[in-house]
Amino acid sequence: MADISPLRDFVISMTHLVSKTQDEPVLLREGRALLAPLLADDRWLPEACAVLRPDRYAQYLLHADPLERFSVVSFVWGPGHRTPVHDHTVWGLVGMLRGAERCDEFHLDATGAMPLATGRSHVMQPGDIEAVSPTVGDWHRVSSARTDGASVSIHVYGANIGAVRRHRLDDASQVVEFVSGYDSATVPNLWDRSKAPQQPPAGAARPAGSVNR
Secondary structure, eight states: OOOOHHHHHHHHHHHHHHHHOOOHHHHHHHHHHHHHHHHSOGGGSOGGGSOOOSSSOEEEEEEEOTTSSOEEEEEEEOTTOBOOSBOOSSOEEEEEEESOEEEEEEEEOTTSSSEEEEEEEEEEOTTOEEEEBTTTBOEEEEEEOOSSSOEEEEEEESSOGGGOOEEEEOTTSOEEEEOOOOSOSSOOOOSOOTTSOOOOOTTOOOOTTOOOO
């Protein structure tokens, strides 16, 4: 069973952050610093939140703040999987945990109504983090950058993103509204510490033969 404590620690820290400020530059800067350690080791991610779908990318809810001030989501990509061109309407941080994903960048035209390709794209590798929002750039298309195996990215949004009414380009290149929802019916239990490794109290005698590391 995965030791989920890194996710719990992140959720606690993000809750403190959104409780003290709603200033987007601060949230993006400090949220990035909190997300980076979570991407350094992928062993905390529950297997149920890393399941590869055969037909399209999957979106698993890891945590939603009870006041819906932020949410944490794992996205799982297989070869050939990609999103439509879409926006978010709220601030977000995207961090790469496993594998690699490609981001094609878009911007709104002069009328503010139609997303256009900028011709720029980049590939995210494990540990990379990028920001999205209507103020820093909100339209893109994301796809797997691998020809085999799964890729996983961890997303943090300034809302319960699965319930937010957003926009995408449909097959006829028309802007339509959508609500993404989630592929998971349950969320990981962050609060059961009974199975966590128990640390001896400070000053307690160590078992014979143990060493400090």
